[in-house]
Amino acid sequence: MTLYLFYFLSFLAVLSALMVVVSKNPVHSVLYLIMTFFAIAGHYVLLNAQFLAAVHVIVYAGAIMVLFLYVIMMLNLNADTEPQKGKWLRVAATVAGGILMVVLVGALRSAADTLPVTAHDNQIGMIKNLGKVLYKDFMLPFEISSILFLVAMVGAVMLGKKEIK
Amino acid sequence: MTTLIVLSALGLVCLFSEILGFRKLLHPIVLIGLLASFVTNLMDWNNGAHLFNEMVVIDNYSVAFMGLMIGITFIWCLMSPDFFTEPSSETDHFALIVFALIGTMVMVTFANMIMLFLGIEILSIALYILAGSHKTKLSSNEAALKYFLMGSFATGFLLFGIALIYGATGSFNLAAISSMISEHHEQNSVMIVAGILMMMIALAFKVSAAPFHFWAPDVYQGAPTVITAFMSTVVKTAAFAAFYRLFIHTFSASPAIWAPTLMIISGLTILVGNITAVYQTNFKRMLAYSSISHAGYMVLAILAMNQSASSSLMFYATAYSISSITAFAILLLVSHQTGSDEIRSFNGLAKQNPFLSAVTLVAMLSLAGIPPTAGFFAKYYIFSAAIQNGYLGLVLIAILGSLIGVFYYFRIIIALFKSESEEKEIKVNTLFRVLLLVTSLAALALGIAPGMLAGLI
Numbered sequence A: 001m002t003l004y005l006f007y008f009l010s011f012l013a014v015l016s017a018l019m020v021v022v023s024k025n026p027v028h029s030v031l032y033l034i035m036t037f038f039a040i041a042g043h044y045v046l047l048n049a050q051f052l053a054a055v056h057v058i059v060y061a062g063a064i065m066v067l068f069l070y071v072i073m074m075l076n077l078n079a080d081t082e083p084q085k086g087k088w089l090r091v092a093a094t095v096a097g098g099i100l101m102v103v104l105v106g107a108l109r110s111a112a113d114t115l116p117v118t119a120h121d122n123q124i125g126m127i128k129n130l131g132k133v134l135y136k137d138f139m140l141p142f143e144i145s146s147i148l149f150l151v152a153m154v155g156a157v158m159l160g161k162k163e164i165k
Numbered sequence B: 001m002t003t004l005i006v007l008s009a010l011g012l013v014c015l016f017s018e019i020l021g022f023r024k025l026l027h028p029i030v031l032i033g034l035l036a037s038f039v040t041n042l043m044d045w046n047n048g049a050h051l052f053n054e055m056v057v058i059d060n061y062s063v064a065f066m067g068l069m070i071g072i073t074f075i076w077c078l079m080s081p082d083f084f085t086e087p088s089s090e091t092d093h094f095a096l097i098v099f100a101l102i103g104t105m106v107m108v109t110f111a112n113m114i115m116l117f118l119g120i121e122i123l124s125i126a127l128y129i130l131a132g133s134h135k136t137k138l139s140s141n142e143a144a145l146k147y148f149l150m151g152s153f154a155t156g157f158l159l160f161g162i163a164l165i166y167g168a169t170g171s172f173n174l175a176a177i178s179s180m181i182s183e184h185h186e187q188n189s190v191m192i193v194a195g196i197l198m199m200m201i202a203l204a205f206k207v208s209a210a211p212f213h214f215w216a217p218d219v220y221q222g223a224p225t226v227i228t229a230f231m232s233t234v235v236k237t238a239a240f241a242a243f244y245r246l247f248i249h250t251f252s253a254s255p256a257i258w259a260p261t262l263m264i265i266s267g268l269t270i271l272v273g274n275i276t277a278v279y280q281t282n283f284k285r286m287l288a289y290s291s292i293s294h295a296g297y298m299v300l301a302i303l304a305m306n307q308s309a310s311s312s313l314m315f316y317a318t319a320y321s322i323s324s325i326t327a328f329a330i331l332l333l334v335s336h337q338t339g340s341d342e343i344r345s346f347n348g349l350a351k352q353n354p355f356l357s358a359v360t361l362v363a364m365l366s367l368a369g370i371p372p373t374a375g376f377f378a379k380y381y382i383f384s385a386a387i388q389n390g391y392l393g394l395v396l397i398a399i400l401g402s403l404i405g406v407f408y409y410f411r412i413i414i415a416l417f418k419s420e421s422e423e424k425e426i427k428v429n430t431l432f433r434v435l436l437l438v439t440s441l442a443a444l445a446l447g448i449a450p451g452m453l454a455g456l457i
Helices: A002-022 A026-046 A050-074 A087-113 A127-137 A139-160 B002-020 B023-042 B060-079 B090-109 B113-131 B138-169 B174-183 B190-206 B215-222 B225-249 B255-278 B283-304 B307-338 B354-368 B374-388 B392-416 B430-448
Strands: B049-051 B056-058
Touching: A002 A026, A026 A050, A050 A127, A087 B190, A127 A139, A139 B002, A139 B090, A139 B113, B002 B023, B002 B090, B023 B060, B023 B090, B056 B060, B056 B090, B060 B090, B060 B225, B060 B307, B060 B430, B090 B113, B090 B225, B113 B138, B113 B225, B138 B174, B138 B190, B138 B215, B174 B225, B190 B225, B190 B255, B215 B225, B215 B283, B225 B283, B225 B307, B255 B283, B255 B392, B283 B307, B283 B374, B283 B392, B307 B354, B307 B374, B307 B430, B354 B374, B354 B392, B354 B430, B374 B392, B374 B430
Parallel strands: none
Antiparallel strands: B049 B056
């Protein structure tokens, strides 16, 4: 059952990710991206990371994607304003991406001999355990990331501010 | 660790100064804060520690690099007062620079992949914004956007690499990853190989090594000159410190995976950087290509993988940063008063302003690597470290590259002595005079007595 679910979710994720790139209309791209995020959230649930799945749906599929849609609608982008890439650029990008995919598929095919999967604690993804890891083992990165957000915030304010003449 | 706290507090003080109304005092406060962090940093010398559950390692390597970067930032803050007197966003500029410095600090002390990622991101995001800080200028906007898009793409590679390595080893900790790699020395899983190569691509992008250097000239030219100076000194040093730390401390168990690729990257960077620099007529763009070629030499230190490699990298970063910041300070003066970044605007400088042309001479000689300046010994140490590890062919390419380099650095020197002098006289105020004198003397002192720094770490 889980295996079928895994294949279904993976198929959905890959297909909708492809559609994000392929579709001509930016609004459709964003909607497909939401689908991708939901499929990945499903994967998180399969991996016993329930909290992460919920946060992923709320933050990405909810907040960020809505922002995306608003920006696209405000700029009034549609299929016509989409810049047309040259044919050769497309061929080159496809070849480069394809080679990378071949390498990675090759890598993951022979990855069977890596670490044996340890038996999972099915509570591992709950907030309690996550919080313990976050505030004990990963205390410093957790705090440092606040600087990262501060930088982004200061930058957004700086770029958006009116010049004083 | 105190250094990190001092710098974070300094960044917050910068942000609060606007509300509390002491932003006129901010410049001296930042300078004092930088001095304080320099002192607290030095107190960690020979006093290493593993902190926060192996997230951070403070050792002499990190203290030396951190000291260098704080010192260069200090000089940089002195030489760019204009940038900090722009009324609408001076406090933001200060804060972003201090936060960028925190990012570099995380990048030299990391002992965990998460910390590496956070450090690179803090530094990069601050820089994306600073590159676009000249809001009304189109080239600055273009530089910021280009840097942001390409940088995010490279970050994607970094994260993918980290994820693959985590998948193969089950750990973010560098020591654990390193022991995993050396245990399975003979048959490393392909996942590790792919992960290492992807991280290498991301870091090569950050240090602007060929063939991942295409963003550098446009960004360096488009960004405000002071930011370019910061990018080509402090940021490059930090990126190399992180690159070296990651590859030597973690992936050194199996150099067969990455050394051949890195060798090609190094040779290509040296040749591409130097040869393209020859064709530039714009001084700023030429310095951008020169900084690409210097990245190639510094990659040699990573390949050398021996005892003397880390101190030779440190020496090179010091020599390069000092000469580069001198060159940018001169460019700042010249472009400010003649209104152009072209090499032309240096014509006839020797007659007008002997002092300025003398320091230009020292900076160019040092960048070209000609004795008695610091650049010569920097190249000497790196080349000898690389030869010890058997990279004779690569060193020959590097020497060829530096010969090409001499050509375009001397173009500036020749321009100085051209007789066709433009009327406008270039004035140097006392602050710049002292600053340029100090940096040039430092470049000369390191060239005459390299022992001061050579065996440090």
